[in-house]
Amino acid sequence: MLAYSVTNQDAEPFTYTITFTLVDDRGRAMSTHEETVASVGAGRTVRRTLEAVGYGGGGEPLGPEHVRIIDVKRVPSDEAPASAGSCPPSGLRLTADDGDAAMGLRVVGLHLENCGSRPYSLEGYPVLQLLDDELEPVDGIEILRGVGGIPMAGEGSGPPRPVTLRPGESAGATLAWRNTTQFGEAVTVPYVRVRAESGADPVVIAPNLDLGTTGELGVDPWKKETEEAATGSVRPQSS
Structure with a gap:
C-alpha cells in the first residue's frame, strides 16, 4: 500500500x-x-x-x-459527476466517457441516465460552458450545434428529436473537435460545465479539450443510447 x-x-x-x-x-x-x-x-x-x-x-x-x-x-x-451506483437528487446521472482519438480528431461521449423513479423528457443539445484551470469561463471558442462541421467527424446524429427516458434508460450526446495547430495560440480547455438542458443542474467534467487553433467544438443532440447503438455514434475515422 x-x-x-x-x-x-x-x-x-x-x-x-x-x-x-x-x-x-x-x-x-x-x-x-x-x-x-x-x-x-x-x-x-x-x-x-x-x-x-x-x-x-x-x-x-x-x-x-x-x-x-x-x-x-x-x-x-x-x-462533480455522481459515482457509479449513486443517483443525484435530480434523478439524472450525467457522466462522460474516456473518449477516442485518431488522425487529429477527438471524440468524447456524454451519457445521461435516468436513475430516478419518473420519466424524464428533453429535446435538444447539452448546454456547455468551457472552463480553464481555475474553473473560469473560456472565451473565443465557437460551440457548433452538430458535429458535421468538424472535419472527419462525419454527419453525426442529425437534428434534435424529443427524447423520453423511462427510469433506467439513458441518452447519449457527442463532443467532437480537432487538435489542429496552425497560426495563432493553441487552446486547451481542461473542464466543461454541462447541463442536460437549460436550467438543469450542472455537472463539471474534465475531458481536456486540446482544441489547437481551430476555435471550434461540435456537440450532437441527445439521443437514446439504444438509438445510438443502432445507428452508430461518432468515432474517429482513419480516412
Whole structure:
C-alpha cells in the first residue's frame, strides 16, 4: 500500500481525481490507475492509500519510487459527476466517457441516465460552458450545434428529436473537435460545465479539450443510447 494525501486550499469543498502511473526500474510506464477523493472540505487534508500498487519483475510489491502522479483534476463537489451506483437528487446521472482519438480528431461521449423513479423528457443539445484551470469561463471558442462541421467527424446524429427516458434508460450526446495547430495560440480547455438542458443542474467534467487553433467544438443532440447503438455514434475515422 502507498499513502498519499489531498489538501484542499480553496474556500469550498472539491472532489479530486488523481491519475497515477506505475513505472518499472528503468522508468518505463507499465500501467495507469485513477483514484477519486470526494468532497474534501475547504482547508482540509484527506489521507488515503493506493491499494493495489502492483508488483515488479521479481514479484516484490512496487514501492513509492515506482509511482508517479501524472494528472490531478478538481471540480466543485456539488457539481462533480455522481459515482457509479449513486443517483443525484435530480434523478439524472450525467457522466462522460474516456473518449477516442485518431488522425487529429477527438471524440468524447456524454451519457445521461435516468436513475430516478419518473420519466424524464428533453429535446435538444447539452448546454456547455468551457472552463480553464481555475474553473473560469473560456472565451473565443465557437460551440457548433452538430458535429458535421468538424472535419472527419462525419454527419453525426442529425437534428434534435424529443427524447423520453423511462427510469433506467439513458441518452447519449457527442463532443467532437480537432487538435489542429496552425497560426495563432493553441487552446486547451481542461473542464466543461454541462447541463442536460437549460436550467438543469450542472455537472463539471474534465475531458481536456486540446482544441489547437481551430476555435471550434461540435456537440450532437441527445439521443437514446439504444438509438445510438443502432445507428452508430461518432468515432474517429482513419480516412
